[in-house]
Amino acid sequence: GAVVSQHPSWVICKSGTSVKIECRSLDFQATTMFWYRQFPKQSLMLMATSNEGSKATYEQGVEKDKFLINHASLTLSTLTVTSAHPEDSSFYICSAFSGGEYQETQYFGPGTRLLVL
């Protein structure tokens, strides 16, 4: 299957600082990437859809000024959590479309655990 990486795998930061998370498709080009958030023992909640070369589409309730998404190339999308607060602590996971048998298949990265103190 297609490989998606994320960096960092975990990060601890102080309240008020910004944190950038990278998502890379390693062996394929991804015109569309997705950012999810997952709280403990809960399902994946879609935050935004990232399209290469254009603005991200955010889900209702997700603050676009707080969660900045940049999809600068066909293999890289970044999520920046600005002015992070303890309630932003969560597991952030990206995914990307790959060709595959079904064009809609999403392959997920390993996730980034964010802890805001």
Added chain:
Amino acid sequence: GENVEQHPSTLSVQEGDSAVIKCTYSDSASNYFPWYKQELGKGPQLIIDIRSNVGEKKDQRIAVTLNKTAKHFSLHITETQPEDSAVYFCAASRAGDMRFGAGTRLTVKP
């Protein structure tokens, strides 16, 4: 929008037994249904998927069935092993818009 319901939320089986997880969806236009396995602290991994023009798909010990009329689909795992223990998510997708079920925590007891 699409609403995916998944049952049960937890499932415990004895090693070697079968496990079945069921999902229903609300949007009749959804046409792609993947299943993901998520181990603790890791990202979800695709284990099997099916498209709406197919009723059943099998891959070794894993099978998925789809009833498009009733709008429900199921994951079947046979001859379960302890390493099958994880959280399983179903999803329904239409034109790339994918929505997930709440997840099922499967525990396989040795």
